[in-house]
Amino acid sequence: MIVCIVGFEGVERNLLNSIREGVEEVLGEGTCTILDEVLKLPSEAYNHLRGQYMSEQLLKEVSKLAMGGKYKDSILLGVADVDIYAHGMNFIFGLAQCPGRAALISLFRLRPEFYGENPNKSLFLERAIKEALHEIGHTLGLKHCRDPLCVMYFSLHIGMTDRKSKFFCRYCLKNLRHIFQR
Numbered sequence: 001m002i003v004c005i006v007g008f009e010g011v012e013r014n015l016l017n018s019i020r021e022g023v024e025e026v027l028g029e030g031t032c033t034i035l036d037e038v039l040k041l042p043s044e045a046y047n048h049l050r051g052q053y054m055s056e057q058l059l060k061e062v063s064k065l066a067m068g069g070k071y072k073d074s075i076l077l078g079v080a081d082v083d084i085y086a087h088g089m090n091f092i093f094g095l096a097q098c099p100g101r102a103a104l105i106s107l108f109r110l111r112p113e114f115y116g117e118n119p120n121k122s123l124f125l126e127r128a129i130k131e132a133l134h135e136i137g138h139t140l141g142l143k144h145c146r147d148p149l150c151v152m153y154f155s156l157h158i159g160m161t162d163r164k165s166k167f168f169c170r171y172c173l174k175n176l177r178h179i180f181q182r
Helices: 013-027 055-067 121-139 158-163 170-181
Strands: 002-008 032-039 052-054 074-080 094-096 102-106
Touching: 002 013, 002 055, 013 032, 013 074, 013 121, 032 055, 052 055, 055 074, 055 094, 055 102, 074 121, 094 121, 102 121, 121 158
Parallel strands: 002 032, 002 074, 074 102
Antiparallel strands: 094 102
């Protein structure tokens, strides 16, 4: 399994590289690559009343790329730097096909500055890596975990993201091993 990271317009490549390094630290070296493609933010995904993008439509853009023959054996992780939401939610940090081959994270609400705090690059990157691994876990078929320290725990707010680790708990690791043995 290779995870291909693709940025939406406006996402700096050095951020994608930092996310790649963090994902590889957990999943293993050589499991992740950054694509040269840059995805456009579809104008129809923007909700002017909310000032946010509909996550499902952004995920659809990632999914289109995943369906191309070029990446048929890969998981594609789209990284956007816009505020996203899903039906019934004020905002979300990410979305993924579960199971599937396409996932999406948003960097927008992961920055400490969003919450009135001082910039903190290491905290920001830690949050981005956790969200990336969480959504990759969903593409592999993992559901939300009950262990609040597991990366697969559902984050309702940023404090929950900060509390959990970037690693899979024993239960989720066992499920991942089962998935790969099929």
